[in-house]
Amino acid sequence: MYLFGNNSRLQAFFQLDRREKNKVLREFLINNSLYIFLIAAIIAIWLTDTSFLSASSVINIISLSAANLPIALGIAGCIVLTGTDLSAGRIVGLTACVVASLLQSSDYATRMFAGGKPINLVLAFIIAVLIGGLVGLVNGFCTAKFNLHPFIVTLSTQLIVYGLLLMYLMIGTNNGQSISGLDSKYTSLVKGSFVSFRGTRIPNFVWFAAIITVIMWFVWNKTAFGKNMFAVGSNPEAASVSGVNVSATIILVFLLAGVLYGVTGFIEAARIGSNSAATGLNYELDAIAACVIGGVSFVGGIGKIRGVIIGVVLLRIIFVGLTFLSIDANMQYVIKGLIILVACAIDMRKYLVRK
DSSP: OTTTSOHHHHHHHHTSOHHHHHHHHHHHHHHTHHHHHHHHHHHHHHHHOGGGGSHHHHHHHHHHHHHHHHHHHHHHHHHHTTOOOTTHHHHHHHHHHHHHHHTBOTTOTTOSSTTOOOOOHHHHHHHHHHHHHHHHHHHHHHHHHSOOOHHHHHHHHHHHHHHHHHHHTTSTTOTTOOBOOBOHHHHHHHHOOSEEETTEEEOHHHHHHHHHHHHHHHHHHHSHHHHHHHHHHHOHHHHHHTTOOHHHHHHHHHHHHHHHHHHHHHHHHHHHSOBOTTTTTTHHHHHHHHHHHTTOOTTSSOOOHHHHHHHHHHHHHHHHHHHHTTOOHHHHHHHHHHHHHHHHHHHHHHHHHHO
16 A cells, blocks of 8 residues: 555655645555445444444454454465365365264264264364365366366366265265254364453354464465465466476465365354255355455465455454344345455456556
8 A cells, every 4th residue: 555555655655746646545545445445334333333343243253254264265375376266165064064974962863873973073173174175186186287277177176065065964864954963072172262352252263263374374474385376376487487386386275275174164063053055155255255355366476364364354344244234134145246346346456557
């Protein structure tokens, strides 16, 4: 942002003539119009209902943001490569249902696997990560080796994963029903709390999301893999000439994304408690919208972890605010679509101005 980047830029702004100042201000307002709109909406919602920013509401927003953050961090890497991942939500749904079925209480009447006991929590986590990682590996391999666009690849795997999910839910006597009755150790691990804020407990999965975010920040900013990812996203031909293994980088980005979807599925299964074929539906849309709002560009090679965090939180604030205003749930999809459209339009305008 030209105006507030640092003191030297601010000083340079005041030295411009009136016409140049107007031009800079206009560009600033256009490039940050989405943020301005979101902040204005937050203020308007708060003025309508002051409980919107109460302690319990704030913790609710933070919790919902934390639940969506890992999947957004996964998709962000795919967008940096000028791609996307439409299979993310269905991978979350599959891993959530698999984990839930393996961690149902042994005394639950309609247990999916009758007569069994909940498996070890670490083993369930590893299974979720392996499932997510496997699908991510397929996405990356097909994108890199067959030179297919990620949109086509992940659209295909989305359908495949959804079909596998529907077949899995038909196993035994489950007959496609929701999977609930989860083991208390599992739900306590994810939804339990050891910290509270003004009497409102902060669920453990918020801290899990924080740890994942720190790890992803390190991967993006402090490793050769992160540098290669941005190099490939900016210019794959130049990256290849510089010695970067482009195919391996693309595969690893999608593999890492799949692992994050698996982690999300492990958390989501306990968070919602009752898992079905609808689990994970459209989660990728929220994640993509959050990434674009946070400045992860579809032109490739541009994006920051802090931007993803800001995008996730701002988007969640808006949707919680819409609920406070009693906006119809169906209308929220319309608003979500408009946000993605406007954010992409602004992002493309920035790219054309830079060119």
